[in-house]
Amino acid sequence: MAQKKRIVVKGGTVVNPGAVAPADVAIVDGLVVEVGQGLDGDDVLDATGCHVSSGFVDLHTHLREPGKEEAETIETGSRAAALGGYTAVVAMPNTDPAQDSVMVVEFVREQGRRAGLVDVHPAGCITVGRAGTALAPYASLAAAGVRIFTDDGNGVQDPLLMRRALEYARDLGVTLAQHCEVSRLTEGAVMHEGSCCSAMGVPGWPALAEELMLHRDIELVRLTGAPMHFLHLSTAGSVELVRRAKADGLPVTAEVTPHHLALDHELLAGWDPVFKVNPPLRTRGDIEALKQGVADGTIDAVATDHAPHAAHAKELPLDQAPPGMLGLETALGVLVTAVAPAPERLCELMSWNPARIAGIDDRHGRPVAPGEPANIAVWDTSEVWTVSRHALASRSTNTPYHGMELRGRNRHTIHDGRVVVRDRKALA
Amino acid sequence: MNPPSAHRETRILDADDIRRAVTRISHEIVERNRDAGALVVIGIQTGGVWIAEQIAANISVIEEGRTVALGTVDVSMYRDDISLRPVVPAAPTSVPCDLTGATVVLVDNVLYTGRTVRAALEALNDHGRPRAVQLAVIVDRGHRELPIRPDYVGKNVPTHMADDVTVGPDGVVISTTMEVSAG
Amino acid sequence: MKHLITTAGLDAAEIGNLLDVADHMAEINSRPVPKVPALRGRTVASVFFEDSTRTRLSFETAAKRLSADTMTFSASTSSLNKGESLRDTIETLSAMGVDAFVVRHKSSGVPEAVTQWTDAVVINAGDGWHQHPTQALLDAFTVTRSFGDGNTMQGRHIAIVGDIKHSRVARSCMDVFVKLGARVTAVAPSTLLPAGGLPGGVAVAHGIDDVVGECDVLYMLRMQRERMDSALVPELGEYSARFGLDPARAARLPAHSLVMHPGPMNRGVEMLVDPSHLPGSRILAQVANGVSVRMAVLFSLLGGAAAGLERGDS
Numbered sequence: 001m002a003q004k005k006r007i008v009v010k011g012g013t014v015v016n017p018g019a020v021a022p023a024d025v026a027i028v029d030g031l032v033v034e035v036g037q038g039l040d041g042d043d044v045l046d047a048t049g050c051h052v053s054s055g056f057v058d059l060h061t062h063l064r065e066p067g068k069e070e071a072e073t074i075e076t077g078s079r080a081a082a083l084g085g086y087t088a089v090v091a092m093p094n095t096d097p098a099q100d101s102v103m104v105v106e107f108v109r110e111q112g113r114r115a116g117l118v119d120v121h122p123a124g125c126i127t128v129g130r131a132g133t134a135l136a137p138y139a140s141l142a143a144a145g146v147r148i149f150t151d152d153g154n155g156v157q158d159p160l161l162m163r164r165a166l167e168y169a170r171d172l173g174v175t176l177a178q179h180c181e182v183s184r185l186t187e188g189a190v191m192h193e194g195s196c197c198s199a200m201g202v203p204g205w206p207a208l209a210e211e212l213m214l215h216r217d218i219e220l221v222r223l224t225g226a227p228m229h230f231l232h233l234s235t236a237g238s239v240e241l242v243r244r245a246k247a248d249g250l251p252v253t254a255e256v257t258p259h260h261l262a263l264d265h266e267l268l269a270g271w272d273p274v275f276k277v278n279p280p281l282r283t284r285g286d287i288e289a290l291k292q293g294v295a296d297g298t299i300d301a302v303a304t305d306h307a308p309h310a311a312h313a314k315e316l317p318l319d320q321a322p323p324g325m326l327g328l329e330t331a332l333g334v335l336v337t338a339v340a341p342a343p344e345r346l347c348e349l350m351s352w353n354p355a356r357i358a359g360i361d362d363r364h365g366r367p368v369a370p371g372e373p374a375n376i377a378v379w380d381t382s383e384v385w386t387v388s389r390h391a392l393a394s395r396s397t398n399t400p401y402h403g404m405e406l407r408g409r410n411r412h413t414i415h416d417g418r419v420v421v422r423d424r425k426a427l428a
Numbered sequence: 429m430n431p432p433s434a435h436r437e438t439r440i441l442d443a444d445d446i447r448r449a450v451t452r453i454s455h456e457i458v459e460r461n462r463d464a465g466a467l468v469v470i471g472i473q474t475g476g477v478w479i480a481e482q483i484a485a486n487i488s489v490i491e492e493g494r495t496v497a498l499g500t501v502d503v504s505m506y507r508d509d510i511s512l513r514p515v516v517p518a519a520p521t522s523v524p525c526d527l528t529g530a531t532v533v534l535v536d537n538v539l540y541t542g543r544t545v546r547a548a549l550e551a552l553n554d555h556g557r558p559r560a561v562q563l564a565v566i567v568d569r570g571h572r573e574l575p576i577r578p579d580y581v582g583k584n585v586p587t588h589m590a591d592d593v594t595v596g597p598d599g600v601v602i603s604t605t606m607e608v609s610a611g
Numbered sequence: 612m613k614h615l616i617t618t619a620g621l622d623a624a625e626i627g628n629l630l631d632v633a634d635h636m637a638e639i640n641s642r643p644v645p646k647v648p649a650l651r652g653r654t655v656a657s658v659f660f661e662d663s664t665r666t667r668l669s670f671e672t673a674a675k676r677l678s679a680d681t682m683t684f685s686a687s688t689s690s691l692n693k694g695e696s697l698r699d700t701i702e703t704l705s706a707m708g709v710d711a712f713v714v715r716h717k718s719s720g721v722p723e724a725v726t727q728w729t730d731a732v733v734i735n736a737g738d739g740w741h742q743h744p745t746q747a748l749l750d751a752f753t754v755t756r757s758f759g760d761g762n763t764m765q766g767r768h769i770a771i772v773g774d775i776k777h778s779r780v781a782r783s784c785m786d787v788f789v790k791l792g793a794r795v796t797a798v799a800p801s802t803l804l805p806a807g808g809l810p811g812g813v814a815v816a817h818g819i820d821d822v823v824g825e826c827d828v829l830y831m832l833r834m835q836r837e838r839m840d841s842a843l844v845p846e847l848g849e850y851s852a853r854f855g856l857d858p859a860r861a862a863r864l865p866a867h868s869l870v871m872h873p874g875p876m877n878r879g880v881e882m883l884v885d886p887s888h889l890p891g892s893r894i895l896a897q898v899a900n901g902v903s904v905r906m907a908v909l910f911s912l913l914g915g916a917a918a919g920l921e922r923g924d925s
Contacts, residue, residue, distance in 0.1 A: 169796030193806050198808065198809075199805075199807070199810065200719055200743070201719045201782055204807060315697075318718065318720045319718045
């Protein structure tokens with residue numbers, strides 16, 4: 001190829017920290033080369049009415065490969081992510097085999113490269129096989145590029161083990177991320193413990209089970225000084241605990257999912273397992289508290305907990321169906337519809353903060369400025385669209401938003417200087 | 429738009445006519461069943477029940493000393509059109525004795541297609557094997573769909589199938605709804 | 612009413628209608644030949660993923676007395692590979708021409724799910740801890756007919772004693788009894804009450820002695836021994852001492868009071884007295900009424916308003 005192609009994103013509003021202004025963006029060879037007015041190029045993407053920002057980063061994606069390829073593959077999940085405006089995802093380690101060894105981690109990373117739609121960053125396990133009994137080899141995994149470790153799907157129950165994990169991780173400069181759930185309090189749990197679950201006659205998942213472990217871990221952070229990230233917080237009490245921990249200056253960060261900002265536990269009354277998720281959908285009061293936490297900065301990131309499940313798995317009775325729902329393609333729309341954050345705050349929640357927490361802020365969550373890597377999302381907060389489970393790129397269809405009208409949608413995605421989503425359509 | 433329609437009600441029997449018809453039928457029953465032994469009068473729920481009660485009362489006056497057993501039968505569980513239309517059981521069946529060997533007079537207000545009577549005959553079977561079953565009705569409006577005929581009739585009344593026939597102690601009314609042609 | 616999944620969709624008038632139809636069925640059941648042709652040619656499939664011979668026989672007797680054909684599918688959930696073939700089972704039976712499914716499953720919500728996979732009528736014969744609507748209807752029938760109260764429970768105090776939390780019977784009964792106007796008290800230790808609270812209108816007591824002297828109906832629930840395992844009650848002896856019906860407590864019951872139990876009874880745990888020695892025991896009447904009420908439910912759902920043609924030929 002003799003000449004490098006010049007891509008121009010034209011007519012949008014560029015969102016950078018402290019600066020939201022109309023500008024065109026020119027990209028050549030994987031880098032932003034120019035930000036200014038009236039730019040032209042070989043390939044022009046129309047961004048009229050859109051915001052242009054660093055691509056989104058999902059701290060919490062289940063890609064299911066290896067092990068459950070009937071539900072999702074790294075390729076189909078990457079495509080769903082790109083359509084949602086993501087340029088990087090953190091792949092959760094509850095695969096089969098689990099991401100507790102360099103071999104599995106490198107396999108996942110390589111499959112991500114092969115798909116070539118987003119950067120796939122595997123998270124490591126806190127404990128071997130996510131079994132909660134022995135520490136995973138953090139140092140060798142860190143050497144293989146893993147920056148964040150979690151047993152997501154399980155909370156680490158043993159307080160001694162968790163203390164050791166934090167102490168050991170601190171030396172390596174990596175972050176541990178906790179799925180807060182005291183499992184003894186949630187045995188057989190199907191949904192939020194409240195009036196609805198009592199009427200339905202299913203075991204409840206009390207808010208306490210999350211808050212108890214969160215409280216324990218905040219105290220362990222206080223003791224060890226190691227940084228810690230809290231996954232998918234769902235209760236008003238959790239928001240308050242994180243708020244106080246931050247006020248005390250502790251190095252903690254926290255995420256919420258779009259669905260915990262938008263959906264409540266009463267949706268389970270129709271027995272549809274598509275609404276079963278862990279942690280469960282909570283009350284209206286919890287939703288309001290989470291929104292408050294998103295608004296005041298207590299919550300650092302919105303992460304999808306994208307959890308595909310094959311149709312036959314979600315046809316099981318509610319108590320036997322696996323928890324989890326799709327999220328990558330709807331996250332922006334749900335966030336804008338439920339919370340409507342200002343563009344800059346939206347970028348903090350979806351891109352800048354998650355890139356920093358994931359330890360990938362060398363290439364993601366960067367300003368849109370000359371010399372920066374061209375990982376860019378172009379999104380429209382005014383577009384109204386109706387979600388159809390049949391029109392999603394994911395291999396599974398377990399979206400709770402089927403038939404729902406959302407405001408806000410990603411339009412183009414540029415990954416590593418390449419247009420991977422153009423006008424809401426992904427590259428083949 | 430619905431076609432214009434006219435609604436007309438005609439009273440063909442009044443309360444006195446009804447009382448006379450029931451009395452006449454009672455006499456005919458006594459006449460015909462002089463040596464019949466046990467007589468059981470059974471009204472079909474719900475329209476035949478009050479008539480059966482009057483007939484039973486009349487008979488015990490006409491033939492002093494003769495005891496006439498009185499019962500009711502609900503036919504909803506025996507209908508041949510269950511699930512073709514809403515079937516709501518009216519009131520429970522009450523048969524006072526084993527019907528084996530008895531002469532049963534089945535009583536209803538209107539005889540029309542004959543399907544209710546067919547269902548009632550089947551219902552009676554579950555209570556024994558009567559020596560004979562006779563049928564008494566106040567109005568026979570025709571349009572039979574089964575080979576059933578009454579033994580005692582208050583009045584034969586020609587009707588259209590669309591007509592509605594109402595029978596009560598105070599008389600018989602035919603309601604006719606006709607479509608009025610535009611010309 | 613297309614299905615009977617939960618009592619929640621029934622109002623007092625609809626419950627009353629079903630009880631009236633059950634009166635008819637009770638009359639039929641009292642005949643020398645307790646059988647009517649009402650549901651001739653209809654097929655009722657009992658699909659029991661959890662064993663319950665009593666409930667299954669009650670439904671099948673009801674169907675047979677209405678002349679329906681019956682088929683039975685019994686499977687312990689374990690053999691069904693964690694319920695994976697639930698949908699296949701229903702679709703397969705549907706293809707054979709089933710008019711009504713009577714479904715029992717250990718998981719709450721399964722009968723509701725079944726309605727998506729068939730056009731047939733679905734009747735819940737007990738799902739998880741969720742609902743057992745025909746049990747509540749037969750209990751309402753038993754109480755109202757015993758007292759001659761028509762279709763109301765107004766002014767009656769019904770104490771439901773035992774493991775409310777894990778009881779589908781209690782959930783259905785509380786709903787129906789409250790709707791019919793009864794004053795309902797749930798009598799249990801807090802560990803055996805639902806964590807999210809009881810339905811509106813239900814009071815709580817923490818010992819059988821609080822209610823035994825003044826209730827019109829003492830409704831005893833089965834206490835399962837498995838509950839000891841998960842720290843819900845310390846030991847059966849202590850449970851019996853606080854919540855069991857023993858001779859001394861039976862003697863304190865008002866003379867007109869009824870004693871009921873959905874069965875199977877746990878003698879020596881919640882029942883420390885032989886119910887056949889209690890004049891107020893309605894436990895066998897409940898079983899008999901079960902057939903009448905299930906006939907009423909089957910007839911109302913299968914014989915009822917399918918096409919809506921008008922009434923009134925003769």
